[in-house]
Amino acid sequence: MTTLKTIIEPFRIKAVEPIRLTTEPEREELLQEAHWNLFLLRARDVLIDLLTDSGTGAMSNAQWAALMRGDESYAGSDSFFRFRDAVQHLTGYTHVIPTHQGRAAEHILFAIVGGAGKAVLSNTHFDTTRANVEVSGAEALDLVVASAADPTSEFAFKGNIDLERLEHELVTRGRERVPLVLLTVTNNAGGGQPVSMANARAVREVTRRHGVPLYFDACRFAENCYFIKTREPGYAERSVESIAQELFALGDGCTMSAKKDGLANIGGFLATNDDGLAEQARNLLILTEGFPTYGGLAGRDLDAIAQGLVEVVDEEYLHYRIVSTAYLCNNLHRAGVPVVRPAGGHAVYLDATRFLPHVPRGQHPGQAIAAALYRVGGIRGCEMGTVMFPHLLDSERPELVRLALPRRVYTQSHIDYVVEAVTEVFRTRETLRGYRIVREPARLRHFTCHFEALE
Numbered sequence: 001m002t003t004l005k006t007i008i009e010p011f012r013i014k015a016v017e018p019i020r021l022t023t024e025p026e027r028e029e030l031l032q033e034a035h036w037n038l039f040l041l042r043a044r045d046v047l048i049d050l051l052t053d054s055g056t057g058a059m060s061n062a063q064w065a066a067l068m069r070g071d072e073s074y075a076g077s078d079s080f081f082r083f084r085d086a087v088q089h090l091t092g093y094t095h096v097i098p099t100h101q102g103r104a105a106e107h108i109l110f111a112i113v114g115g116a117g118k119a120v121l122s123n124t125h126f127d128t129t130r131a132n133v134e135v136s137g138a139e140a141l142d143l144v145v146a147s148a149a150d151p152t153s154e155f156a157f158k159g160n161i162d163l164e165r166l167e168h169e170l171v172t173r174g175r176e177r178v179p180l181v182l183l184t185v186t187n188n189a190g191g192g193q194p195v196s197m198a199n200a201r202a203v204r205e206v207t208r209r210h211g212v213p214l215y216f217d218a219c220r221f222a223e224n225c226y227f228i229k230t231r232e233p234g235y236a237e238r239s240v241e242s243i244a245q246e247l248f249a250l251g252d253g254c255t256m257s258a259k260k261d262g263l264a265n266i267g268g269f270l271a272t273n274d275d276g277l278a279e280q281a282r283n284l285l286i287l288t289e290g291f292p293t294y295g296g297l298a299g300r301d302l303d304a305i306a307q308g309l310v311e312v313v314d315e316e317y318l319h320y321r322i323v324s325t326a327y328l329c330n331n332l333h334r335a336g337v338p339v340v341r342p343a344g345g346h347a348v349y350l351d352a353t354r355f356l357p358h359v360p361r362g363q364h365p366g367q368a369i370a371a372a373l374y375r376v377g378g379i380r381g382c383e384m385g386t387v388m389f390p391h392l393l394d395s396e397r398p399e400l401v402r403l404a405l406p407r408r409v410y411t412q413s414h415i416d417y418v419v420e421a422v423t424e425v426f427r428t429r430e431t432l433r434g435y436r437i438v439r440e441p442a443r444l445r446h447f448t449c450h451f452e453a454l455e
């Protein structure tokens with residue numbers, strides 16, 4: 001038998017969405033109109049949109065068919081029960097509470113368990129997670145392993161939490177002041193790097209000893225579990241589904257944005273084994289999201305997620321997914337572009353600190369690269385440096401630009417184009433200058449702030 005080596009997209013295309021081509025002078029003007037903030041561009045003016053992998057994926061024919069099955073009853077719809085069963089099949093958690101997206105689940109969770117004087121401990125809080133912890137009055141502490149800050153370290157599980165620091169924080173703060181430990185799988189803000197099962201198991205052991213619940217930020221649980229399968233000894237022969245079940249069984253609950261590994265365009269949930277917390281959460285849900293069997297979603301959305309949760313643990317899909325992210329990462333690396341290694345699951349991260357050593361931290365090198373990528377190639381990436389995380393200003397951690405890959409959307413030729421554009425920006429890097437923020441809101445400033453280009 002011959003085994004061919006070329007890895008293909010394991011799907012064919014049934015509906016096409018045209019991309020509008022633009023020129024560099026047009027994009028220069030569009031950038032100016034958007035105050036150099038790529039979030040303020042119109043999507044129609046973007047050629048390859050790598051701003052986020054959130055809600056931007058293509059649904060399958062089975063998901064589109066599931067939409068028609070959507071039961072739009074206000075209470076107790078069949079769609080809810082299909083959704084609940086799909087979530088419970090993977091997580092095993094008793095209570096499944098739908099929300100319109102991940103941050104709504106976070107808001108409800110931290111409104112209940114957060115508060116002044118408390119601290120949530122995580123490998124790395126995602127930006128909305130941190131904001132929701134902080135808005136409750138609590139502190140959000142990131143305790144990721146040291147190798148996470150070293151973009152050249154090839155350690156296989158750079159999303160792991162530092163167990164010594166975790167133990168230290170739990171001992172010094174005490175269980176009254178730590179409402180929960182939150183493991184983000186994969187670690188989005190830390191480069192999309194996975195957490196090992198061994199690390200999750202050790203976190204379970206420490207948290208149990210201290211009587212503190214363990215929750216997962218499960219947005220990319222399937223990608224994380226595929227990394228466990230391919231990188232962690234003892235898991236190669238296991239199905240990703242069973243690895244996910246083993247991982248979730250270590251925790252007491254999770255929040256999830258279904259816009260990532262739910263393979264849906266909208267949705268999320270909070271799941272928990274804690275009866276008291278679930279009751280409080282449902283009461284808050286009614287206030288802000290909707291009745292507990294739809295939580296801000298249409299019945300058809302719940303069905304799309306239920307089907308997405310089945311498709312996302314399909315190993316042919318995950319193989320294609322992880323290999324195509326690595327393809328972008330490896331080709332940039334080969335061209336000499338500084339990227340975070342090894343490749344994460346959903347995105348490739350340019351290391352802006354090494355990319356633009358002549359632009360100081362205060363002048364937002366990540367923003368300079370993101371703006372240049374749009375101007376040169378019409379590509380929209382996402383700054384993950386001192387604009388998104390102002391606390392990085394006083395840190396040594398590298399500033400990043402994330403090129404997130406929407407699921408099942410772009411083909412290899414699109415990615416080859418991205419490699420060429422990034423390489424071109426890198427070749428002309430010495431001509432790039434920094435930026436100054438001239439207008440910003442109090443929180444999550446990267447979404448709406450205005451920039452001015454420095455001379």
Ligand SMILES: *Cc1c(COP(=O)(O)O)cnc(C)c1O
Pocket residue numbers: 054101102103104126128129184188189217219256257258259260267268
């Ligand atoms: C996207 C994301 C969230 C928030 O989910 P939304 O659906 O965008 O509200 C939370 N945590 C992580 C790790 C994420 O990637």
